[in-house]
Amino acid sequence: MTPLGGYLLVAALMFAIGLAGALVRRNAIMVLIGIELMLNSANLNFIAFWRYGTHPEALTGMMFAIFSIAVAAAEAAVGLGLVIAIYRHTHTTELDKINRMKG
Amino acid sequence: MTVVFYLIAAITVAGGLAAVLLKNLVHCALAVTIAFGGIALLFLSLDAQFAGFVQILVYIGAVAILIVFAILLTRGSDVPKDGVFSPTWLTGVAIASAVFAVMGWAVINSVNAIPQLAAVPHVTVHDIGVALVGSYVLPLEIVALLLTAATVGAVIVAMHEKGGAE
Structure with a gap:
């Protein structure tokens, strides 16, 4: 196993853990945490390919990871704001109790 | 594949697993912070210092704090009586395992075909x-x-909401 393979396997495992968290938990905040774990593992792939790929001086993978971190931060802010707004409306964050779109 | 890599990878995966499995949401937020820190250490071990420190600043400094604020504002720290996992948890675990199996198989079978530079x-x-x-x-x-x-x-x-339903 090359170093790149090790990093890719860790990223795949983190992605699977995040996916399981997003699919299995009932709380909306835990679903957002699972999505954050998945985004992080994608960033790990970008950085690993940048480090071991050809032409690292072109900075492609590094730039992609930095922009991805910025977009993920924006997504976390809006997502948690939505969770707080839903909690104020329905007094719960359990996803299987939020089953009406009209409120 | 050094000892340092295995240690950091174990910390990261343990943090992620704890975040998904723990019942109390505040403990989950702490565990996910450990996973974020582990990812930042992996960035540093990949000689991406800037990305590693950006990860620490943005994820540990901002996103983790935001998650804790959301948990406390929604009273999510109380453990619900009827369990924290959804009734269809078996399907979710099966889907995640299948995704990991496919990605791991693809990585193991194709990683040696990629040209890899050892130079920092x-x-x-x-x-x-x-x-x-x-x-x-x-x-x-x-x-x-x-x-x-x-x-x-x-x-x-x-x-x-101004003058809303409640």
Whole structure:
């Protein structure tokens, strides 16, 4: 196993853990945490390919990871704001109790 | 594949697993912070110092705090009586295992075919800054606009409804 393979396997495992968290938990905040774990593992792939790929001086993978971190931060802010707004409306964050779109 | 890599990988995976499995949401937020820190250490071990410190600043400094605020504002720290996992948890675990199996199989079978450089890339923060305001200036402006819109949007979405239903 090359170093790149090790990093890719860790990223795949983190992605699977995040996916399981997003699919299995009932709380909306835990679903957002699972999505954050998945985004992080994608960033790990970008950085690993940048480090071991050809032409690292072109900075492609590094730039992609930095922009991805910025977009993920924006997504976390809006997502948690939505969770707080839903909690104020329905007094719960359990996803299987939020089953009406009209409120 | 050094001992350091295995240690950091074990910490990261343990943090992620604890975040998914723990019952109390505050403990989950702490565990996910450990996973974020482990990812930042993996970035540092990949000679991406700038990305590692950005990860620490943005994820441990901002996103983890935001998650804790959301948990406390929604009284999520009380453990629900009827369990924290959804009734269809077996399907979710099966889907996640299948995804990991496919990705692991693909990585193990194809990683040796990729040309890999062992030399450490010499990239300084100066190079990253020049690239950000040079060839990547349009994405940088778009991200700035996106962050502004997301900040305004998050405030408006979470603001009190004036004269609403309640």
